Amino acid sequence: MNTTSSNPAGDTPDLGQLQVYLTSAANGYPIAGASVRVSYTGVPDSTFLELSTDASGQTETIELAAPPLEYSLTPDTEEQPYSEYTLQIEAPGYEPVTIAGTEILPDVKALQNTVLKPLGPAGSSEEVFVIPAHTLYGSYPAKIPEEEIKPTDETGEIVLSRVVVPEYIVVHDGSPRDSTAQNYYVKYKDYIKNVASSEIYATWPADTIRANVLSIMSFTLNRVYTEWYRNLGYDFTITSSTAFDHKWIPERNIYADISVIVDELFSNYLSRPGVRQPILTQYCDGRQVQCSGWMTQWGSKALGDQGYSPIQILRYYYGDDLYINTAESISGIPSSWPGSNLEVGSRGSKVRQMQEELNTIAGAYPALPKIDADGIFGPTTRKAVRDFQSVFGLPATGIVDYPTWYKISEIYVGVSRIAELS
Structure with missing residues (x-):
């Protein structure tokens, strides 16, 4: 099967990647055997590829045409730096979904993570997201x-x-006073990944992405900590309006590079000495809008190009008394990080707990092996960890580091539903 598309504009394209991952709204389990038809957005009846999901709810990773890389690396171009594709998703027993405008950047992997709703008593009712x-x-x-x-x-x-x-936040998809806008119940990490994918380009330097992710998380945790909107009489945590908060878009794709960085940093925020609350780190793009005293996104990209670290980028804009802090508590997890990596030779209750959680996950993901929950981290456990990391987009090291521990916890909670019972 030819999985490389041609560019409908006729240009010689660069290539980006796409993988679709489907889970069930009913139980968090992966959906196998779903059909995903890929077409060019804005070109009717242009389906050129049909994919299906495996036992882990994932399609193969495909290559798709994208504009030249330099379009996303300079603020001076007027050219659209990403190509757009439409995905038509169908699975037996679930409501069909169409997503128009999945964004493919060159040289990075786009992840379309979609939760499908079981068919209702009235039968099929397609949802369309633009x-x-x-x-x-x-x-x-x-x-x-x-x-x-x-x-x-x-x-x-x-x-x-x-x-x-928080494990979840409530996102109001509109300005605060728009009573017609829908509220969405969104996992905190998924929200941060969505916003970062909506507001910066995944082709930028990794430390620029880290600086922007830290700013987004600190801003969001300030809204959580101060109960900002609830104190104004609203029933949500944050909005999707760029005038008030950040751009969050239902069903938009995220990017693998951004996802890994959020998994690495998700418990961090930005502080000033003597101030308990996370700092409301505001920013602008620095091209269409200027903002004295705030970080600019294109400026942060230029500093990343010069080798600045995340904290150096942030202090350049927000001052030298800014520092990175770590939240005291993480909601919705069975047990906190052990404090050091679990790897071959590790033993004890934390290893046993991790093995038991992997076995529960393997019950929902048949491609993952079951192992003896004996509290001893041996070669079999290392392979199970590596297989888990491969399925869930983490570096496949076979070592349970900080991001892997919390990703195992997150998936375990999702498939075991312990959050609803606690």
Whole structure:
């Protein structure tokens, strides 16, 4: 099968990658045997490839035409730096979904992670999602400036006693006062990955991506910590309006490079000395909009090109007294990080717990092996960890590091539903 498409514009293209991953809204299990038809967005009846999902709910990774890499690396070009494809997804027993505008950048892997709803009693009802332009390419309202540190001593104001990474947040898909906008219940890490994929390009330097991810997380955790919108009488955590918060887009694809970085950093936020709350780190693009005293995204890209580290990029814009902090608590996990990597030779209760969680996951993902939960990390456990990492987009080292521990916890909670029972 030829899995490389030609560019409908006729240019000699660069290539990006796409993989689709489907799970069930009913139980978090992967959906095998689903059909994914790929076509050019805006070209009716142009299906050129049909994929199917395996036992892990994943399609093969395919190559697709994308514009030249330099389009996403310079603020000066007017050319769209990504190509757009439409995905028509169907699976027996589930509502069909069409996603128009999956964005393919060159040299990076796009991940289309979609949760399908079981068919209702009325039968099939297709959902269609149209993905709007990336914020660095399209036109969106500029951020309305706010104080970066919120007053939290007013009578009756709800404020958390400590910084907690939530398992879920409620995203209002519109401006705060738009009562017609829908609220979405979104996993915190999935929200951060979505926003970062919507607001920066995954082709940028890794440390630029890290700096921007830290800014997005700190801003979001400030909204969580201060209960900002609930104190204004709303029933959500944050909005998808760029004038007030960040751009979050239902069913948009994310990028593998961004996903790995968020998994690495998700418990971090930005602090100033003597201030308990995460800093509301506001930014702008630096091309269409300028913002004195804030980070600019294109500026952060230029600093990353010069070899600046994430904290150097952030301090360049926000001042030398900014530092990276770690949340005291992470919600929705069975047990916290052991404090050091688990690898061949490790023993004890944390190894046994990890093995038991992998076995529960293997019950939902038949491509993953079951192992003896004996508390001893041997070659069989290393292989099971490596297989898990391969399925869930982590570096396949066979070592349970910080991101892998929490990814195992996340998938375990999803397939065992212990969060609903606790």
